[in-house]
Amino acid sequence: MPTSIKDIAKLLNVSVSTVSYAINGGPRTVSPEVKERVLDAARELGYRPNRLAKSMVTGRSRTIGVVPPEIVEDVLLSPYLQLALNGIFNAAGSSHHDLILFTRLAGSGHEEVLSTILDGRVDGAIFIAPNSTNRAVLLAKELRIPCISLAGSEIDGVHTLSVANETGMKLAMKHLFDLGHRKIAHIAGRLDMQDAIDRLRTYSEFMSENRLSYHDSWVVKGQFHPDGGFAAMKSLLALPNPPTAVVCANDDMAIGALRACQEMGVNVPSEMSICGFDQTSASELTIPPLTTVFQPIAEMGRYAVQSVLDLIDGKPVPRHVTFEPTLVVRSSTTVPMKES
Amino acid sequence: MPTSIKDIAKLLNVSVSTVSYAINGGPRTVSPEVKERVLDAARELGYRPNRLAKSMVTGRSRTIGVVPPEIVEDVLLSPYLQLALNGIFNAAGSSHHDLILFTRLAGSGHEEVLSTILDGRVDGAIFIAPNSTNRAVLLAKELRIPCISLAGSEIDGVHTLSVANETGMKLAMKHLFDLGHRKIAHIAGRLDMQDAIDRLRTYSEFMSENRLSYHDSWVVKGQFHPDGGFAAMKSLLALPNPPTAVVCANDDMAIGALRACQEMGVNVPSEMSICGFDQTSASELTIPPLTTVFQPIAEMGRYAVQSVLDLIDGKPVPRHVTFEPTLVVRSSTTVPMKES
C-alpha cells in the first residue's frame, strides 16, 4: 500500500526509469520540467523509496552488522560492550550507516548467525571480542564478507583490532611493583577470550622476570563478572599468606573484589591495592576510585567502522592494528603496609 | 556470486518453486526423494537464503527498529538507554528477531529517520523515550507502522508504555518525609521529556499537599546528566537556607550531586540525604549506595517487543500500559540532622 515509483510513473504518464532518474539525479539526465513534476508528485503521494528493493539491485544496504561476543541474556549490560557499541554507533551515524544488532547467536550456534549475516542485509560486520572458538568469524572471512574483529583473538586472515594487552598489564604491574608491592595476585577473566589469556600471560611473565615467586593460588579466575571478582578476592583473602595487591583483568571484577574487601573489613588501598582494567564509567564511582588501565575502546569502535567501510569499498586496510592502553592512577592503589 | 535458489534448481533440473518448497517445507509438498536431493545440494553449495528477497515478497523482515530518544554523540552511554536496550535485546533474541539501531536522527531531522524506518527494513519500531516534539513517532503512527513508545510522552493514538512517575516520586518523597525531612529539594531532568515533567509536577504536588513551603530555588534543572546534577547540588548548597534532602530525577544526576557533596565536605546521608531514580547499576557502587526508585525498564523493553510483535500480527494491544516503580532504600538517605 505504500506508494512506489510505479504509482508516480502511472500518475504522470512517464516510465519508471524516468522517475528513478529524476529522484536520484540518476545516471541519466531528465528534463527540468519532468523532474519537477516527478518530485512534486513524490511529495504529494508521500513516496518513500523501499530500501529492500534498492539494496537487492545495488547489492548495498548501508547497514553494518554488529555481533556481540556471544549472545546471552543481558550481554548488553557489559560495560565493555557498551563502550564499544557506543563508539561504533557514533561512527556509523556520521557515515550514514545503520546498525543491525544480532541477537541470536546462542540458539542454533554459529551457523545461524552466519546466515543472518550473509543474508544480504548488511554490507559488512563487526565482531566484538569473538573468542577463539567463534566459527562465525572464520566462516564470514571464508565467504569474503568484509568483517573486522574488534579486540578478539588474532585469526588468520581476519582483520583484527586489538589492544596491546602486554603494555596495559605491564603498566599495571610496574605501577604496583614501583610502589613496593611484591606479593601481587591476578584475577583473570574468561580464559576462552584472548584478552584474558594475554593478560594472564603477561602477569606470569612479569612475575618471573622480576623474580617474584608466586603461588598458583594467586591466579584466580573471575569470569569477567563482578561476582566472580568478589569470590576471587574472598579466596585470596582466605590464603595463609595473602597478596598485598591484585590486578584484575577488568573493572567489573575489580569492583567485585573491592566489595569483598569492604565486606571483610580490609581497607583499600592501605591493606590491599586493587587495579582494574578498561576504565569503565563505573570505575570512577567507587570509593576509592579505581586505578585502572584505559583502553581506547570507543575509538577502536570508530576505527572498526571506518575499516569495514574501507573493506567494503575495496580499499586496503591494515591486517592488524594495535592500540596502546595507558594507566589511569586513582586511589585504589598505594604503597603496601609494612610486613607485620 | 553467492549461490541462489536458481543455482540449485539448475543443477538438479527442477524448478525454482520446487526448491523453495523443499527448503521451506513450503506450502506445497515435495517428494521425499527430491527433497533430499535439494537439501543435499543446498548444503553442498553453501546456499544461504537472501533475506532481502524474502522480505520483499513476504513483506516481513523479522527485524525491529529501535530509535533512541535523540541521536547524539554518546547516546548509548546513557544507563537508562542501556537498560532499555538490553531488555529489548533479550526479548528480540528469544523471539528470533534482529534489531536495527537507528543512528541518524540528528542530521536531517525526523524526516530522514522516518524514511529509514519506513523503507521496508523493519516490521515495527520501538521509540525509546521520545520527547513531545518528536515528530517521527507521529508520522510513524500516521503511516500505520506498528510502533511503541517506551517511556515517552503520551501521544494520541500511539501505543505507550510508561512508568507511573507519580508513584515513584511520591514513594521517594514520602520516604524522606517520613524520615523527618521537611526541606526537600528536587533536581529535575530535561523538561522536554515527559518523565522529567511528571516527576517535577509530582514533587510540587507533594510539597503543596503536605504544606511544605518551598522556594523556586529548590528546583534546579540538571539535564539528566551527572555534571548537571553536580552543578545543581552546588547551587543548592550555596543557598542561605539549604535543603536537608534532595530527590533527583535520575541516578546520573544523583551521582553528580553526591560528588558535589563530597567535594564540599557535606556528609551524605547525615548532612544531606540524596535519592535517585532508575536504579541503574552504578547506583549501588557509590559510597554510600544510593536510595533510588526502581523502574522495571528491562521488563518494559521486553514488553515493548512483545507488543510490537502483537501489533504486527494484528493482535489487540492495550493502548497504554503503566508500570509501577518501587523504592529501593539504601544508605544515601537518613533522618535529618537536628536544626542547629
Added chain:
DNA sequence: CGAAAGCGTCGAAACGTTTCGACACGCGCC
C-alpha cells in the same frame, strides 16, 4: 468405471528498485 480429490511439479507473476540498450529528436559540422 468415471468423477472427484490429492499429490508433485512446473511456469510465471509479483515485490520495488536500478540501469542498460534502444530509439527518436534536434543540433552542429564537414
Added chain:
DNA sequence: GGCGCGTGTCGAAACGTTTCGACGCTTTCG
C-alpha cells in the same frame, strides 16, 4: 545534406525469493 553526437525518454532485464494457477498423474470412492 548526410553524419555523428548529445539529450531525454522508454521498455525490459535483473536482483532472489514466494506462491498461485495449471496440469498431469495416481488414488479413492460412489
